Amino acid sequence: MTVRELREKYLRFFESKGHSIYPSGSLIPVDVTGRLDESLLFNGAGMIQFKPYFRGVATPENKRLTTAQKCVRTGDIDEVGNLSHLTFFEMMGNFSFGDYFKKEAIAYSWEFLTSKEWLGLDPNRLSFTVFEEDDEPYQEWLKHFATVGIDGQYRVFRLGEETNYWPAGAFSNGPPGPCGPNSEMFYWTASAPPPGEGYTREDWLADDESKNWLEIWNDVFIQYEWQGVLKNPDRPSDGYEKTGMPPLPFQSIDTGMGLERTAAVLGGFKSVYDTDAFQAILRKIEEIGKGEGVKGKDENASTPHPLRLTPYAYGSDDSKDTAARIIADHIRTACFCIADGVLPANS
Incomplete structure (x- = not known):
């Protein structure tokens, strides 16, 4: 399944459940009222443009919406280039x-x-985590596993707020804004058969650390407004002191499924870079790696000449493959940023 086909299938599924398809917001974080969120550098989640709806200060025409949101996140930039x-x-x-x-x-x-x-997807290759103090999602996942004859206690695990609260750690530390517990969804990608009876929370954490579980989706249950003040206004990095966490005017749902990750799972690929989203870019990198159509000039040459490069094919060299993935990611990111009016600059 191509990324285009997956995107279309997702939107059509939720349209069949009464959701209106809403266009992606810009990578510049502007909400549905036209207000720029100056606390963000880029739009990094589907819910950013809908914050006025979550807070009840604006009303959508349909209380159910579905989107395919363009996102840029730089927090994991050191991880870019992995699979x-x-x-x-x-x-x-x-x-x-x-x-x-x-x-x-x-x-x-x-x-x-x-x-x-x-x-x-095979339910036996799925696993779910929930916030340790939120019992309803835990029980719901158990019920769904039971319908396919799987004992969910070996597939659903309770974790803390750093992984299963949105934003991460917000239950205790903020920042101010809408928040709530979440449930993350994972697919077993290891070559070994998925674990079975007797599988524990500690086993799951070890497999997660080993990258055997790949997160593909996250359901966030937004129900509170975290309130607080900066501990030290002169040093915002010190964080916030919590002053309250009252319920929002109504309870809401915010979910996010990674398009490229899910396409990789469906295609049986080890990497998101193996999906069709990256093939044209990687082929161009290979072409340049062969010196085709590339002119160079050294200090002793009077005219340009083809660069003498060692031929490279993606998949032939682990270290070069990592470099190729980083290049592909950064080119793709730059193109989408420029298309949304974010131009390279030093300020």
């Missing part, structure tokens, strides 16, 4: 503003992932 991290990526999302909540969101996620009509 799963990207600077620019597309985040598929479905949103509910005061309409359905945890039970329905989880049911939609399970259906889209496992139904033969949609993605048809």
Whole structure:
């Protein structure tokens, strides 16, 4: 399945569930009211443009929306070049503003992932994590596993706020704004068979550290407004002191599925760079690596000449492959940024 086909399938699934398809916001973080979010450098999530809807200060025409959002995240830039991290990526999302909540969101996620009509992933290769103090998602996932004869206690695990609260750690540390517990969804990518009976939380954490589980989707249950003040206004890096966390006017759903990661899973690829989203860029890097059509000039030459480069084919050299992935990622990111009016500059 190509990334285009996956994007279309996701949007059509949620359209069939009463969601309106909403266009991607710009990479410049402007919300639906036209306000620029000056706390952000780039748009890094599907919910950014919808913050006024989550807070109840603006009202959508439909309380159910679905998008394919262009995103740029630089927090994991040191990870870019490995098999799963990207600077620019597309985040598929479905949103509910005061309409359905945890039970329905989880049911939609399970259906889209496992139904033969949609993605048809093997439930035995799926795992889910939930916030340790949020029991409802835990019980819902157990029910869905039971429908396919799998004991969910070996597939659903309770973790802390650093992994299963949005934003990460927000239950205790903020920052100010809408927040809530989440449930993350993972696919088993290791060559070994997926684990079975007796699998523990500690086993899961070890496999996650070993990259055997690949996160593909995240359901966020937005229900609170985290309130706080800077501990030291002169040093914002010291963080916030919590003053309260009242419920929002209504409960909402914010989800994010990684388009490229999910396409890699569906294609049986080891890397997001093996999907069709990157093939044209990688082929061009190979072409340049062969010196084809590239002119160079050294200090002793009066005219340009073809560069004498060692031929390179992606997949032939691990260190060069990593470099090629980084180049491909950065070129792709730069192109989408420029297209949205973010131009290279020193300021």
